[in-house]
Amino acid sequence: MNESKTVGYDARTTLPPGPTGRWLPTLRLVRNPRRAFESWAKQYGDPFFINALNGPVVITGRPDLIREIFGHEPDELGLFATGTVKPILGEGSLLMMEGQTHRRERKLLTPLFHGERMKAYGQTFRQVTLQHSGKMKPGQQFVGLDLTQNISQEIIARAIFGGQDEQTVAEMKTAARQLARNSSPLIFFSKRMQFSFLGLSPWDNFRRAQKRLFAALDREIEIARQAVAERHDILALLLRARYEDGSSMDVSHLKDELSTLLFAGHETSALAMAWALYHVHRHPEVLRELRASLDKGEDSPEGFAKNDYLKAVIQESLRLNPIVTEVLRMLKAPLKLDRYEIPAGIAVAPAAALAHYSPTTFPDPQRFRPERFLERSFSPFEYLPFGGGHRRCIGAAFANYEMAVVLGTLLRRYEFELLEKRDVVSVRRNVTMGPSTGISMKLCGMRG
Numbered sequence: 257m258n259e260s261k262t263v264g265y266d267a268r269t270t271l272p273p274g275p276t277g278r279w280l281p282t283l284r285l286v287r288n289p290r291r292a293f294e295s296w297a298k299q300y301g302d303p304f305f306i307n308a309l310n311g312p313v314v315i316t317g318r319p320d321l322i323r324e325i326f327g328h329e330p331d332e333l334g335l336f337a338t339g340t341v342k343p344i345l346g347e348g349s350l351l352m353m354e355g356q357t358h359r360r361e362r363k364l365l366t367p368l369f370h371g372e373r374m375k376a377y378g379q380t381f382r383q384v385t386l387q388h389s390g391k392m393k394p395g396q397q398f399v400g401l402d403l404t405q406n407i408s409q410e411i412i413a414r415a416i417f418g419g420q421d422e423q424t425v426a427e428m429k430t431a432a433r434q435l436a437r438n439s440s441p442l443i444f445f446s447k448r449m450q451f452s453f454l455g456l457s458p459w460d461n462f463r464r465a466q467k468r469l470f471a472a473l474d475r476e477i478e479i480a481r482q483a484v485a486e487r488h489d490i491l492a493l494l495l496r497a498r499y500e501d502g503s504s505m506d507v508s509h510l511k512d513e514l515s516t517l518l519f520a521g522h523e524t525s526a527l528a529m530a531w532a533l534y535h536v537h538r539h540p541e542v543l544r545e546l547r548a549s550l551d552k553g554e555d556s557p558e559g560f561a562k563n564d565y566l567k568a569v570i571q572e573s574l575r576l577n578p579i580v581t582e583v584l585r586m587l588k589a590p591l592k593l594d595r596y597e598i599p600a601g602i603a604v605a606p607a608a609a610l611a612h613y614s615p616t617t618f619p620d621p622q623r624f625r626p627e628r629f630l631e632r633s634f635s636p637f638e639y640l641p642f643g644g645g646h647r648r649c650i651g652a653a654f655a656n657y658e659m660a661v662v663l664g665t666l667l668r669r670y671e672f673e674l675l676e677k678r679d680v681v682s683v684r685r686n687v688t689m690g691p692s693t694g695i696s697m698k699l700c701g702m703r704g
């Protein structure tokens with residue numbers, strides 16, 4: 257059973273063992289990747305191979321192998337399942353670029369999420385949190401994810417389009433939410449599911465939401481062009497930005513990039529914050545410790561960003577519930593991984609959902625224990641909620657700052673109660689995973 261496979265066209269290339277068939281492993285991967293990975297790693301060893309519907313993949317959670325993959329020559333690591341994903345994201349999305357084009361695009365986008373710009377975002381994070389939480393009444397029951405989504409959608413819409421025009425922010429929030437709602441996992445996992453049927457198929461729903469978003473973006477790009485010199489939001493910066501050869505983004509490219517940022521920039525953080533609310537309220541000792549450290553620190557975006565215990569809570573939450581369970585790299589040349597020589601044309605996938613549960617790296621891995629992040633630091637090959645290597649999440653610093661300010665602001669001000677009676681499990685949304693119930697909560701009131 258555990259025999260490795262020799263690949264037909266080159267006798268030296270071998271693949272690790274793994275489950276047979278395509279449909280069943282893909283279904284298991286879509287439904288519950290963590291459980292599937294765990295059982296395959298147990299049965300076949302790590303790394304293992306699956307021939308998923310959208311392509312063949314070697315998966316690993318071993319830090320030594322993840323180091324090999326993230327450290328590998330970027331030009332030999334391409335994109336996975338582009339045929340399926342490109343019609344969704346568009347070729348002007350950073351997520352769909354590789355090689356030199358990808359490097360050039362990252363160079364242009366990276367400054368938007370780093371350095372001085374981050375300081376300016378801090379006040380937005382805080383104001384938006386206060387505005388949304390301020391609408392809630394003591395005793396009100398709510399879904400944690402609805403609150404964190406409302407907040408993160410507004411934050412990303414304000415960061416991209418500026419906060420001057422409330423109507424634009426509202427329109428973009430709605431368009432982004434509809435796009436997220438209509439992004440069925442089916443269309444991400446199989447090209448065959450991208451078909452039209454009387455305007456009713458998942459693909460039709462997605463296309464309609466995308467059309468609405470693109471129409472809104474067209475209008476907003478035109479408005480931003482009129483005042484580009486005075487504006488400092490991401491859209492204006494992108495309109496002004498020039499590649500090294502002096503050229504700028506055309507409109508279709510700009511729309512793909514803006515919708516990627518809108519989508520990648522809110523869904524992930526909202527899910528991560530909902531999980532963090534769940535975990536801290538399930539662990540009264542953690543909540544006590546967190547509150548004590550928030551009360552001691554400054555009640556400001558910088559104060560929250562500097563709070564090590566809050567940071568550890570967020571890290572531990574992303575460890576237990578990674579929003580993206582694995583990242584994929586398509587091999588353009590053979591790669592030696594462990595005792596296997598993986599051929600070009602097969603993808604390799606570092607899996608956070610496996611690495612984060614290694615008992616060697618994280619003793620008692622099922623337990624929520626933020627202190628582990630204060631006791632030692634973990635390498636980027638042991639802990640990878642934002643992926644790694646040349647494609648590591650470009651918004652990671654933005655997201656970490658956002659999560660610290662939003663959660664710090666909420667937990668310092670309010671007393672909440674968790675209404676979940678059972679364990680909440682992680683379920684697939686699209687490429688992301690999130691809490692099955694959305695996290696039922698109650699606002700008890702302001703803290704004394």
Ligand code: HEM
Nearest residue numbers: 351520521524525528580583642643644647648649651655
């Ligand atoms: C908790 C929040 C977030 C999580 C867990 C997360 C996770 C990830 C992961 C796992 C990847 C793939 C990395 C890889 O392939 O190695 C990624 C890529 C990306 N993320 Fe995030 N992300 C978050 C927030 C954000 C935010 C706030 C933005 C934008 C404002 C953003 C924009 C992007 C973009 C544009 C990419 C593509 C990078 C590339 O291909 O070069 N993400 N993210």
